[in-house]
Amino acid sequence: MQIDQPTTLLGGLSPATFMRRHWQKKPLLVRQALPGIEPPVSRAEMFALAQQEDVESRLIVAKGDAWKLRHGPLPRQALPPVKQPRWTLLVQGLDLHSDAAHELLSRFRFVPQARLDDLMISWASEGGGVGAHKDNYDVFLIQVAGKRRWRIGPVVDDTLVEGVPLKLLAHFEPQEEHVLEPGDLLYLPPGWGHDGVAEGGECMTCSVGFRVPCEGDLARELLQRLPELMDEEEHGRLYRDPKQPATDTPGLVPAALSDFARRALERALRDPALLQATLGELLSEPKPNVWFEQDEAVDTAGGVTLHRRSRMMYDDKFVFINGESFHAGGRDARLMRLLADAGTLTGREVAALSDGARELLDDWAAAGWVLPLPG
Numbered sequence: 001m002q003i004d005q006p007t008t009l010l011g012g013l014s015p016a017t018f019m020r021r022h023w024q025k026k027p028l029l030v031r032q033a034l035p036g037i038e039p040p041v042s043r044a045e046m047f048a049l050a051q052q053e054d055v056e057s058r059l060i061v062a063k064g065d066a067w068k069l070r071h072g073p074l075p076r077q078a079l080p081p082v083k084q085p086r087w088t089l090l091v092q093g094l095d096l097h098s099d100a101a102h103e104l105l106s107r108f109r110f111v112p113q114a115r116l117d118d119l120m121i122s123w124a125s126e127g128g129g130v131g132a133h134k135d136n137y138d139v140f141l142i143q144v145a146g147k148r149r150w151r152i153g154p155v156v157d158d159t160l161v162e163g164v165p166l167k168l169l170a171h172f173e174p175q176e177e178h179v180l181e182p183g184d185l186l187y188l189p190p191g192w193g194h195d196g197v198a199e200g201g202e203c204m205t206c207s208v209g210f211r212v213p214c215e216g217d218l219a220r221e222l223l224q225r226l227p228e229l230m231d232e233e234e235h236g237r238l239y240r241d242p243k244q245p246a247t248d249t250p251g252l253v254p255a256a257l258s259d260f261a262r263r264a265l266e267r268a269l270r271d272p273a274l275l276q277a278t279l280g281e282l283l284s285e286p287k288p289n290v291w292f293e294q295d296e297a298v299d300t301a302g303g304v305t306l307h308r309r310s311r312m313m314y315d316d317k318f319v320f321i322n323g324e325s326f327h328a329g330g331r332d333a334r335l336m337r338l339l340a341d342a343g344t345l346t347g348r349e350v351a352a353l354s355d356g357a358r359e360l361l362d363d364w365a366a367a368g369w370v371l372p373l374p375g
Contacts, residue, residue: 015110146203292368
C-alpha cells in the first residue's frame, strides 16, 4: 500500500493524511469509497455461520422500548422471520471464516496490525439496529447492501438506559445524520455516539474494529507471561533470609521479602528484549476460538501466504506469529518482515531463507499458519 498516495477508500485522502487529520480526532464520511461492493457473505451464509460453535454471534430484537439480546450459536429457528421488523444479527470475526471478508479487512492495514481487530457484519430487517451507543475504539462502517441511516455526534451525557441488556445511551443528541448506501463508508473516532437503523428494507453493514489495550489489563498479562521467557537462573532464584530474627509480630510482612518481590519485578522488566518478546507474543496471539488445520505434507518451495487467521508482526529483534516469538536478523529478518507486511513470500524468496528459517517456515506450514501459494 502506498500510504502517501490518494485513495478512493478515504475519499481522495492518502492514508498518511487520513491518519494525521482524522484518526482518533474527527469523523469522515466517504461516498462510494468502495464502488460496486458486494457483501462478503450472503444472508444465507451469514445465518449458517451464526449456527456454528466457533463463530461469535448475537441476535438483537427490539419491540417497542424493549430490547432482547441472545448470544450464539443461533439455530435458524431461533431467528425471527426475515420480514419481521426491528431485529439484527451480528457475526463477529467474519474475516476468520471468509476470504472476501479477510480481503476487505486488509484494505485497512495502513493501521498497524497490532491494533487491527476484526471485521464484523450485521444484517438488519427494516428498522433494525442496535440502538444509540458509543464504542471505545475506532470504527469504519461500510455499507455493503441496502440502506442504513446513521445519526452521529459526540457524547456529552454517557448515562445508560436502565433495565436493558445493551449499553444504550439514554440521552443521545446527534449532530449529524447520513443515509449510507452500498459502497459508502463512515469513520468514527472512539467515543462518538452513533445509532444506525435499516431503512427501506433489509440491509447489511460491515464494520472494521480495532484492539484497544487497557493499561491495567496489559500490565497484568505481561507480568503473567514474563516468567515464561526468563532464563532458568532468574526464574528459579529463591528467597533466603539467614539474618531473619525471631519476631513477636508474626503477621507483619518482612521488609526483606517486600524488597525481594520488588527486585524480582525490576529484574524482569529491566531487559528490553524480554519485554519486547512478551509484548509481541501477547499482541499476536489469536482469539481463543481460532484454530488451524495441521498438514505435515505442505510444500513451501513454490511460495507461501499467511493463513487468514494468522496474526504476524515484528519489531527490531523478533518476529511474532500466533503468540510465539523468534529471533531474526539479516536477510531472514527482512524476508520474514516482508511476509508479515505483504502476507506472501514467492518461491524465490523462500529459497533465499537460511536453512534454519526455512525449517521454521516448514513448521508453520505444518501447523497450518501459512499455506502454499496457489498455482
